[in-house]
Amino acid sequence: MKNVRTRFAPSPTGYLHVGSLKTALFVYLLAKSMDGKAILRIEDTDQKRKVEGAVEKLIEILDWVGISFDEGPGLGGDYGPYIQTQRLEIYKNHIDELLAKKKAYYCFCTPERLDKMRAEQQKMKLPPRYDRKCRDLSQAEIEKKLKNQEKYVIRQKMPLTGIIKVYDELRGEIKFNAKELEDHVLLKSNGVPTYHLASVVDDRLMEISHVVRGEEWIPSLPKNILLYQAFNWTPPKFIHMPLTLNKGGGKLSKRQGDVAVEDYKTKGYLPEAIINFSVLLGWSPYGKISDDKKSGDKFSEIFSLKELEKAFNYKKIGTSGAVFDIEKLDYINGYYIRKKPLDELVDLCMPFLKKNLKKTTDKKRQTGKYIKKVVAIEQERLKILSEIGELTEFFFSDKLEYSQDLLLWKKMELKSVKSNLEKIIELLEKIPEQNWTNDSIEDSIYTYLKAKELKVGEYLWPMRVALTGRKASPGPYDVAEILGKSECLRRIKNAIDLI
Numbered sequence: 001m002k003n004v005r006t007r008f009a010p011s012p013t014g015y016l017h018v019g020s021l022k023t024a025l026f027v028y029l030l031a032k033s034m035d036g037k038a039i040l041r042i043e044d045t046d047q048k049r050k051v052e053g054a055v056e057k058l059i060e061i062l063d064w065v066g067i068s069f070d071e072g073p074g075l076g077g078d079y080g081p082y083i084q085t086q087r088l089e090i091y092k093n094h095i096d097e098l099l100a101k102k103k104a105y106y107c108f109c110t111p112e113r114l115d116k117m118r119a120e121q122q123k124m125k126l127p128p129r130y131d132r133k134c135r136d137l138s139q140a141e142i143e144k145k146l147k148n149q150e151k152y153v154i155r156q157k158m159p160l161t162g163i164i165k166v167y168d169e170l171r172g173e174i175k176f177n178a179k180e181l182e183d184h185v186l187l188k189s190n191g192v193p194t195y196h197l198a199s200v201v202d203d204r205l206m207e208i209s210h211v212v213r214g215e216e217w218i219p220s221l222p223k224n225i226l227l228y229q230a231f232n233w234t235p236p237k238f239i240h241m242p243l244t245l246n247k248g249g250g251k252l253s254k255r256q257g258d259v260a261v262e263d264y265k266t267k268g269y270l271p272e273a274i275i276n277f278s279v280l281l282g283w284s285p286y287g288k289i290s291d292d293k294k295s296g297d298k299f300s301e302i303f304s305l306k307e308l309e310k311a312f313n314y315k316k317i318g319t320s321g322a323v324f325d326i327e328k329l330d331y332i333n334g335y336y337i338r339k340k341p342l343d344e345l346v347d348l349c350m351p352f353l354k355k356n357l358k359k360t361t362d363k364k365r366q367t368g369k370y371i372k373k374v375v376a377i378e379q380e381r382l383k384i385l386s387e388i389g390e391l392t393e394f395f396f397s398d399k400l401e402y403s404q405d406l407l408l409w410k411k412m413e414l415k416s417v418k419s420n421l422e423k424i425i426e427l428l429e430k431i432p433e434q435n436w437t438n439d440s441i442e443d444s445i446y447t448y449l450k451a452k453e454l455k456v457g458e459y460l461w462p463m464r465v466a467l468t469g470r471k472a473s474p475g476p477y478d479v480a481e482i483l484g485k486s487e488c489l490r491r492i493k494n495a496i497d498l499i
């Protein structure tokens, strides 16, 4: 297909919802995979929802995940302006065309009348719908009201009967009964268009070939198609993506956790992981989303943005709702963390380690070399960057806080913990500083325990707790190597003093 053009058309709410990121990603991938252009258009006609600096923030976070647009505000392009409130004149002209063609009409009903009408409909358990009072006003009546400067909106003149057939690229033909449709507002009384008019006019003028948007817009499709027909325009292809659901199957909302991509960034999720996770919320190289589970190999779900740009095929977007499974996101994030070159990972972890660095007065434990070793030991099990602070705190703290009982392995008594730790000190002291590696530490302790047929856990558990103050941590030899000989001995002596 020639000249593929897609658009991401968010309202500037001040943050990027994870569901909108999915739309942005699919818009971007569809364009890239078909050698087309992706356009960013800001739909700010709802002034109540407008937030200062929202557009800049939006571009910044999209940039962070690696999604860039070919045209848009601040990006240039031949189809601008790309901000709807800067296009009001264009909409006005199109409204005039619809009025002239009798496909739209003036409605002078006051908000009070409409409220009353709605209240009555509610009482009678009827769906709230405009009663079309102004649909057949005569030209003379209209002119008189306009002369009196009565406030008005412009409504779309919908067919009263029949079936409206629309087509979604993923679902095929969808039928709507005209009776279900309302003469909805196209232009508000302040001269600003509604989404319905603005999006159709812009999609046409910006030569959009594929409209990719959320499934919640399917009910708008007949209204859109009727507008295309009214203007005598060929509609673009419509692709409605499956909803993003919470685990309970409901709408993903702030109440159940973070919904802003910015929040995930702050917590320490990597852009690669967010992209990879988002694409799987509705697309799979294997076709339907449920099918990918059959492959059984989680690694077959790992894709970089670059790979997706080639592999993506919009026909493989699923239609059933996709669950936002945070455990899956954590898994994918952990995968990308493991793949990170260590130096890069250290840089990424630094903001989350600042607090820890303040916990020691030991300059050696504030050096880049030490921090690198600490990050390296956690790289395998780290799932979210922000966890690095908590996980590695003991590497930095001058004083570990833990209770005596934690030193006990199974049915041990404190008395033997003490003598076992003393033995460990004795063994460790014999290892020369220049030979202080996890292997030599292991060698020295293990050889002794084996020769004497002693229980490994009764020595290694108290040793590990003395070094970390934790129930769970990396193994004692690795920790000991990183801490260094003198700090190790100091910590074990502190544990003995606790008893």
Ligand code: GLU
Pocket (backbone or CB within 6 Å): 008, 009, 010, 011, 043, 195, 199, 212, 213, 214, 217
């Ligand atoms: N402005 C609409 C939104 O924020 C865009 C819907 C569409 O893509 O057409 O959801």
